[in-house]
Amino acid sequence: MTSVPHAVAYPRPWRLGAGTQRTLIRIGTGVLLLVLWEVLVRWLAPPFVARPVTVARALPHVLANHVPAGTPTFWGSVEATVIAVFEGLAIGVTGGALVGLTMGRLRTADRLLRFYVSAFFAMPIIALVPVMTLWFGYSNTVRLAIVSLGAFLPVCLNVYDGTRSVPSSFVEVAQSYHARWWNVWFGIALPSSLPYLLAGFRLAVGRVLVGAVVAEYIVNLKGLGSMIVFDSRTFHQPQMMVAVLVLAVLGVAINGVADLATRRFLPWYRRSE
Amino acid sequence: MSTEGVRIRIAGVGKEFGALRVFQNIDLEIGEREIVSIVGPSGCGKTTLLRCIDGLVKPTEGEIRIDGTAVTGPPRGVAVVFQHFGLFPWKTVYENVAYGLRLAKAPKEHIRESVPRHIELVGLKGFEKAYPYQLSGGMQQRTGLARALATDPHVLLMDEPFASIDAQTREILQFELLRIWESRPMSMVFVTHSIEEAVLMGDRVVVLRGRPSSVHEVIETGLPRPRTRDVLSSPRFNEVRDHVWSRLMHEAEQAERELQEVR
Numbered sequence: 001m002t003s004v005p006h007a008v009a010y011p012r013p014w015r016l017g018a019g020t021q022r023t024l025i026r027i028g029t030g031v032l033l034l035v036l037w038e039v040l041v042r043w044l045a046p047p048f049v050a051r052p053v054t055v056a057r058a059l060p061h062v063l064a065n066h067v068p069a070g071t072p073t074f075w076g077s078v079e080a081t082v083i084a085v086f087e088g089l090a091i092g093v094t095g096g097a098l099v100g101l102t103m104g105r106l107r108t109a110d111r112l113l114r115f116y117v118s119a120f121f122a123m124p125i126i127a128l129v130p131v132m133t134l135w136f137g138y139s140n141t142v143r144l145a146i147v148s149l150g151a152f153l154p155v156c157l158n159v160y161d162g163t164r165s166v167p168s169s170f171v172e173v174a175q176s177y178h179a180r181w182w183n184v185w186f187g188i189a190l191p192s193s194l195p196y197l198l199a200g201f202r203l204a205v206g207r208v209l210v211g212a213v214v215a216e217y218i219v220n221l222k223g224l225g226s227m228i229v230f231d232s233r234t235f236h237q238p239q240m241m242v243a244v245l246v247l248a249v250l251g252v253a254i255n256g257v258a259d260l261a262t263r264r265f266l267p268w269y270r271r272s273e
Numbered sequence: 274m275s276t277e278g279v280r281i282r283i284a285g286v287g288k289e290f291g292a293l294r295v296f297q298n299i300d301l302e303i304g305e306r307e308i309v310s311i312v313g314p315s316g317c318g319k320t321t322l323l324r325c326i327d328g329l330v331k332p333t334e335g336e337i338r339i340d341g342t343a344v345t346g347p348p349r350g351v352a353v354v355f356q357h358f359g360l361f362p363w364k365t366v367y368e369n370v371a372y373g374l375r376l377a378k379a380p381k382e383h384i385r386e387s388v389p390r391h392i393e394l395v396g397l398k399g400f401e402k403a404y405p406y407q408l409s410g411g412m413q414q415r416t417g418l419a420r421a422l423a424t425d426p427h428v429l430l431m432d433e434p435f436a437s438i439d440a441q442t443r444e445i446l447q448f449e450l451l452r453i454w455e456s457r458p459m460s461m462v463f464v465t466h467s468i469e470e471a472v473l474m475g476d477r478v479v480v481l482r483g484r485p486s487s488v489h490e491v492i493e494t495g496l497p498r499p500r501t502r503d504v505l506s507s508p509r510f511n512e513v514r515d516h517v518w519s520r521l522m523h524e525a526e527q528a529e530r531e532l533q534e535v536r
Contacts, residue, residue, distance in 0.1 A: 173359035
């Protein structure tokens with residue numbers, strides 16, 4: 001492997017590195033927000049309102065599933081939501097990539113579908129939850145349908161854009177080497193749209209988390225969403241805040257892993273041209 | 274005809290894009306071990322003609338035959354080196370060079386043997402795992418050349434391959450290509466807008482001219498092979514270059530004058 005040339009930074013001894021500086025600023029902002037939250041709640045809010053200290057105190061109990069009898073267990077909820085999120089991402093991203101690719105390469109598919117895909121994309125998918133409970137009953141299928149659709153739409157539209165902007169020179173090269181249509185679709189159009197797919201994936205992660213939580217709120221499915229509703233209604237606010245934090249961490253983590261995977265497996269990404 | 278058999282036969286070929294007639298009545302025969310350069314002003318359709326030979330573009334009239342078979346789509350045994358390199362940014366040098374062989378479903382052992390050999394042939398040994406973005410323009414085109422040669426073509430179509438490469442690298446690549454060609458002579462069509470390059474590479478230089486363009490003149494360069502740097506300073510080289518130059522300049526001046534009149 002040849003090493004990637006990059007600019008050499010000359011660290012000055014009396015200064016922190018740019019990376020360390022950025023991390024410190026980030027942590028500082030976080031600490032400041034926590035302090036503000038703690039102070040404001042102590043000063044203005046009734047005692048059952050969660051503050052960082054009570055959340056921290058609740059954390060070990062919640063993580064050990066030691067919650068008051070009758071409240072949803074933490075790990076059970078995490079598991080239900082995480083599985084739904086990954087199922088939805090898997091179905092939606094695969095389906096979205098395939099349909100987007102087809103729309104991008106086949107004019108007929110473009111004319112048939114794009115208008116409706118765009119329309120659905122512009123619509124808040126969670127508005128469909130009540131309708132879906134009529135179709136699928138109060139079941140996990142509602143959540144799966146919502147999260148799959150939530151992942152499908154942004155990936156589909158982004159991959160469509162990607163396959164529409166495949167440089168014609170790539171297709172020309174492929175044809176000159178006797179590529180058949182499937183070689184062009186999956187060997188040229190899809191890899192060359194990977195940057196678009198990744199952008200779609202980022203949007204998908206956000207939409208899937210929202211979809212899962214809202215479906216759990218409304219349909220009252222086991223998961224972090226229903227745990228949040230239940231705990232907040234039963235005045236277990238610190239417990240609830242742990243669930244909220246987990247959702248935040250989940251979103252950041254999935255995108256972080258996607259970033260790492262991009263850097264590891266697609267080193268050419270954003271370096272070409 | 275300076276060489277034995279005819280490989281490419283172009284007979285009465287013309288191309289129109291809608292109402293625009295790009296070229297017409299092109300008749301040309303290219304030998305099995307011959308390099309034919311095609312020069313002409315920009316927009317004269319030299320690249321389009323090359324695409325017709327590769328079957329990427331269908332001529333409106335006339336016929337092109339390679340080894341007696343009419344060209345209807347990209348033929349086997351024909352490889353193109355593109356001005357835009359056409360490397361896939363998501364593939365390493367190795368995978369880019371292997372592309373043609375993989376599409377042709379070549380046996381794995383053949384790919385494992387042929388790809389490194391061609392990477393070495395174009396002087397890129399050690400860069401197998403590099404991505405195109407890590408390479409200079411010259412190295413990218415070396416990769417493009419290796420990809421074309423790896424399919425073991427008997428016709429090599431060069432579409433202004435060195436046009437977007439800096440002058441010094443271009444000269445190095447020209448002589449390397451000549452060296453490679455000497456080791457495995459084949460039929461080569463070399464499209465360029467550089468007169469020097471056309472004369473240096475070609476056994477014959479075809480000058481396209483007019484609107485729509487057609488073959489204005491075919492010049493035998495008569496330069497000895499193998500060609501080395503000495504050729505560049507030989508009187509014959511200068512003579513041929515000046516001749517081609519005057520043919521093309523005449524046209525360029527005329528076009529300029531027409532533009533002035535329009536204004």
